Each structure stands twice: as C-alpha cells, then as structure tokens.
Amino acid sequence: MRRLGGIGQTLLALVVTLAVSAGVIAYAQPQVVVGEPLSRRATVRYAAKPDPPKLRAAAAALTKPARVDLGEVPAPITVAPQDDPLALSLALVVSEALIASGNPGASAVSVLDADGRVLVDVGATTPLIPASTAKLVTAAMALATFGPDHVFTTTAAATAAPGQGGVVAGDVVLTGGGDPTLVSRTYVETQIDPERPQTPIADLADQIVAAGVTRVEGAVIGDPGFLAGGPLADGWPPRYLDDLDATAISGLTIDQGFEFVDEGSGLRARAAADPAAVAAAALVAALAERGVEVVGGSRSAPGGVSDAPAHLGELSSPTLMTLLVRMVQESDNHIADTVFRAVGRHAAGAGSFDDAEDVASEVLAALELDWSTTRLRDGSGLSRESAIPPALLTALNYRMTNSTLGEEWQDLMAVSGVSGTLERRLVGTIAELRLRGKTGSLGDVRSISGAVVGPDGRPLYVTVTSNALAEPQLDDARRLQDLVVLGLAAELYGCTEIPPPPPAPDDPLEPDELPPLPTHTCS
Structure with missing residues (x-):
C-alpha cells in the first residue's frame, strides 16, 4: 500500500x-x-x-x-x-x-x-x-x-462623418466593450475552435460599408479602455503566455487574444502583445476585402479616443x-x-x-x-x-x-x-x-x-x-x-x-x- x-x-x-x-x-x-x-x-x-x-x-x-x-x-x-x-x-x-x-x-x-x-x-x-x-x-x-441576457458591445465610429464619395477625412475608432468572442476571418477559416462562441468582425465591416464609407484617410484606431489596468494577472508565470494557457486581457481583444504569424510553412498563433492593435488590423483587413482603403493603417490608443461622433456600426456579443x-x-x-x-x-x-x-x-x-x-x-x-x-x-x-x-x-x-x-x-x-x-x-x-x-x-x-x-x-x-x-x-x-x-x-x-x-x- x-x-x-x-x-x-x-x-x-x-x-x-x-x-x-x-x-x-x-x-x-x-x-x-x-x-x-x-x-x-x-x-x-x-x-x-x-x-x-x-x-x-x-x-x-x-x-x-x-x-x-x-x-x-x-x-x-x-x-x-x-x-x-x-x-x-x-x-x-x-x-x-x-x-x-x-x-x-x-x-x-x-x-x-x-x-x-x-x-x-x-x-x-x-x-x-x-x-x-x-x-x-x-x-x-x-x-x-x-x-443572463446581457451582451457586450463593440462599436465603430469616425472622427468625421463620411463626406463626398464616402470618404472619411479622419480616423475610424474601434471601441471595445469587453466582448471576449470577437474573431477575424483568419480565426474562422483556420477553425482553431469552431464550437467557441464567435462575433465576426466582418459583420462590423459590412455595417461600415453600409454606412457609405468607401475610403478612410486616417487610421483604424483600437480603443481598449473599457478595461483599465494591466493586461496580466498577478500569479501568472511567463510560461502561461508561451503555452497560450493565458493571453493579455483587454477591453478590445480579438481571436481569443492570439495573433497569427506567417512563418512560411504556415500560420502560428502566439499571445498578442497589443490585442487592441491586432483587432484594429483585423478590421482594416476586413474593410480591404470589401474595397475600402484605410490609408493610415491601424494602431491602438490605450488612453482612448475622446472624439469620434460619427457612429458607423456596432456588434453585440452572444448573451452572457x-x-x-x-x-x-x-x-x-x-x-x-x-x-x-x-x-x-x-x-x-x-x-x-x-x-x-x-x-x-x-x-x-x-x-x-x-x-x-x-x-x-x-x-x-x-x-x-x-x-x-x-x-x-x-x-x-x-x-x-x-x-x-x-x-x-x-x-x-x-x-x-x-x-x-x-x-x-x-x-x-x-x-x-x-x-x-x-x-x-x-x-x-x-x-x-x-x-x-x-x-x-x-x-x-x-x-x-x-x-x-x-x-x-x-x-x-x-x-x-x-x-x-x-x-x-x-x-x-x-x-x-x-x-x-x-x-x-x-x-x-x-x-x-x-x-x-x-x-x-x-x-
């Protein structure tokens, strides 16, 4: 014994x-x-x-x-x-x-x-x-x-309303609302976890196009300010991120906190260092697939963007x-x-x-x-x-x-x-x-x-x-x-x-x- x-x-x-x-x-x-x-x-x-x-x-x-x-x-x-x-x-x-x-x-x-x-x-x-x-x-x-019926909302708004020909003479602000299920086309197509609840960012791109936007002169800016504070919890060893047991937690996150890196032989997932920037880039890619050029690319604004009055669309997560x-x-x-x-x-x-x-x-x-x-x-x-x-x-x-x-x-x-x-x-x-x-x-x-x-x-x-x-x-x-x-x-x-x-x-x-x-x- x-x-x-x-x-x-x-x-x-x-x-x-x-x-x-x-x-x-x-x-x-x-x-x-x-x-x-x-x-x-x-x-x-x-x-x-x-x-x-x-x-x-x-x-x-x-x-x-x-x-x-x-x-x-x-x-x-x-x-x-x-x-x-x-x-x-x-x-x-x-x-x-x-x-x-x-x-x-x-x-x-x-x-x-x-x-x-x-x-x-x-x-x-x-x-x-x-x-x-x-x-x-x-x-x-x-x-x-x-x-149980609560949903988390992600919004897109422009710093200036679309003008002649649908051109936004400013930035598009992607503001997170704590939805942990936002996904890019890459996440969906690679079928990393198809049974996981998903909120496709492509749906938001469709709404932006439906709002008449054809071109953005500025950038898509990811705003993660819904959740303030550090993205990692006390007591998380670094290996958690290496092993993808944990990812950075942000008010704006996409693809379960992953980012995908093309290594030639295929894509590799890793924990995103700046989840809001990855989400903004995913929206730029989705807009490009719909013929909308974003001249300024994408970036994040951890401090938030205070003035984006032109509402372009919003996504709601699955229910809580x-x-x-x-x-x-x-x-x-x-x-x-x-x-x-x-x-x-x-x-x-x-x-x-x-x-x-x-x-x-x-x-x-x-x-x-x-x-x-x-x-x-x-x-x-x-x-x-x-x-x-x-x-x-x-x-x-x-x-x-x-x-x-x-x-x-x-x-x-x-x-x-x-x-x-x-x-x-x-x-x-x-x-x-x-x-x-x-x-x-x-x-x-x-x-x-x-x-x-x-x-x-x-x-x-x-x-x-x-x-x-x-x-x-x-x-x-x-x-x-x-x-x-x-x-x-x-x-x-x-x-x-x-x-x-x-x-x-x-x-x-x-x-x-x-x-x-x-x-x-x-x-």
Whole structure:
C-alpha cells in the first residue's frame, strides 16, 4: 500500500471508530442503475454556438446592465449533529476514498446536503489554490451583476462623418466593450475552435460599408479602455503566455487574444502583445476585402479616443449565459478573465483585476459567504496567488442553486458522461449523468466542485481540492474525486459497492497503475 498523507492517516483513525456492518463479498457484476438520471437537458437553452446577429442586436437593445436580485437566500448553513446517520456514513465514505486513492497530497473535502447542513469538512475551511473551480465564483459574480441576457458591445465610429464619395477625412475608432468572442476571418477559416462562441468582425465591416464609407484617410484606431489596468494577472508565470494557457486581457481583444504569424510553412498563433492593435488590423483587413482603403493603417490608443461622433456600426456579443456555459463547461480562460474584469468595471468603474477582486463580496453579498480568507487574483483560476476555501465553493453552489438564478446556474455546469470537462468522467458508473459541476487543473492542483443529484432531485453539494501534488500524485487526486462522488451517489441511490475480482496472476497491476473504479449494485 502506498504511503498515506496526513489527512488520510487522520481519517483512518476515524474509520476504525465507526461501526461498519459486515456483508457478503461478491465479485464485480454488471451494475444496476436505478432512479432518474440527471436530465440531458442541461444547457439546451443556451447553445455553445453563437446567436444569429439579428437576435444579438435585439438582445442588446433590451439589455440594461443592472444588479440582479438573487432573492432571499436559503436558511443559514448549519453543521449536522455528530451522531447524524448521514454525516457518519459520509465521513466513512470520504475516509475510505482518501485511503483507496493512494496519496492525493494536501487534499480537502467539503459536503453539504440539500438543506445546507455541513456533512463533511476535511480541511475545507483552509484556503487552497482552486484552479479552474474559481470560474464558479466568476460565473456567479457575472450573473449577479449583469443577468443572463446581457451582451457586450463593440462599436465603430469616425472622427468625421463620411463626406463626398464616402470618404472619411479622419480616423475610424474601434471601441471595445469587453466582448471576449470577437474573431477575424483568419480565426474562422483556420477553425482553431469552431464550437467557441464567435462575433465576426466582418459583420462590423459590412455595417461600415453600409454606412457609405468607401475610403478612410486616417487610421483604424483600437480603443481598449473599457478595461483599465494591466493586461496580466498577478500569479501568472511567463510560461502561461508561451503555452497560450493565458493571453493579455483587454477591453478590445480579438481571436481569443492570439495573433497569427506567417512563418512560411504556415500560420502560428502566439499571445498578442497589443490585442487592441491586432483587432484594429483585423478590421482594416476586413474593410480591404470589401474595397475600402484605410490609408493610415491601424494602431491602438490605450488612453482612448475622446472624439469620434460619427457612429458607423456596432456588434453585440452572444448573451452572457452563452459565454458562461462555454466558460464553465469547457474551462475557457479568456472568457473568464475578461468577464471577471468587466464585473469589476461595472461595480468599481475601472475594470482591473484588482477591482474585480475587491467587489466580489459586495456583488455576492446576498449569498452571505465568508470571504475573509479568499484571494481572487484572476477570474480563470490560473493564478498561483489565488486561494479559495473548498467550503466556500460548496456553499456558493448551494446558495446559487437556491437563488432566483438557480435554473441558469445549474444549466452552466458540465454533466458527467455528457458535456464539457466531465464528458469522459465516471462513464459507466452510478455517477454517470448524476454529477453536474466544474473541474480544475494546474500542474500541481486538481479540483472539482459540483452537485451529485439524488433520485428525488435533491443533491449533495461537494468540493474536493488537492494542492502541492507531485507527478505521481496527480492520478491519485483525480481518483479521490471520483471515489468521493461515487460514494455520494451510492448513498443517495442506496447502492452497495461490489469488490472487484483480484488481478489475474499472469496480469498483475503495474506499480503505478490504479485499479478500476468500483461498480455497484443498487436496491
């Protein structure tokens, strides 16, 4: 047996104090799944593909970005009595999972029931690096700030109205409004990520032509001032940009923050140093394809352009809900950090990473969460300086599910065996279709936060976070997540684990090979 971490040793002591009923050992048979699985309807109302442009324009006209009332929060979170049967049973489940997973590093587990009772708290109030489960905080902040139907608008205006023959005797100003889905023709044609929501800048070029512009004597100037402050978050190592895990966050960004470089043998994507300049250049290229010459080329104006009175056109992003579905299910870092900063701008007026962190507790005040030990250095969870107690993530999930945005909140989540980062998780187990949630992964971090839904629709909310993992412990941490979720599902559905048969003598497990996940029979 591999060496147990400190938490595993502590819970091993707990295990021997719990009464465990003896049972007849049986070998693995095909599992029996009972009850209604979690509906495959999740996210059907908010498809990942972009809305038609006309629908986006209509949504923009109707949208008023104002704080959303989350409604009266549920009853206060309470701690289950020490002799509570469910709490005792789940303590055993988590203890056994920590042991069976091997050595999952510095791991914490938090479980709440549907009534907000704390059933399991293993180190869950200690702040840990959350990885992408931090996107749940970003999603909650954005929904509470803007509402699910909000759109972000990009505009084009000229410093002088088109004159004789459609000539603009001045500049065209491209002003960003925080849309993280603007795309160029190059991005679309290279099909880097065709399922990602897209707002083609070509549509804006069409509007400029329709406004009568035939020539621009000046330049196309990209204005990123919608989001003030530095483009990179504290705690982002330089390798994030090299590996394209992160890109500069700006009020005007195109192509997911990439720029494309022609290396002769083909195009290569790299993180754009000046996203607004890249966006302006993309608009110049789109106008050129439509026969509009821009004499002055393109550039950015980080300080903004104060006087561009001649409106030429505007683009609206897909709805916020569409963006958040993509962000949560596919763990889209660029959307997360842009939306995070947009919340900061709306609430604090500037839009820096610090602004967004500072307003989190205010924006989500109705949820009555304890933010005292939380650090949110970005919205994606990439920062090595972010730290969130797992108990806060579990409570956030519980409170948002029971808020006036509960239906939208549940639609955001990936579903085990169906969608997003959970599409290939827990397939063929009793937890398939029954877990909705968000995963997280950094080099030495593994995390998951979500809800296991019971046959009556009442969930158990769970977060498992593991930090400071060495390479051999990464699989152990993931296995801990799976075993905890399976244990919760077994408790909800009255299932009993079937011990696997011993490995065949001629086919033993490799030293680092984990045994298969357990199967269950359900009453």
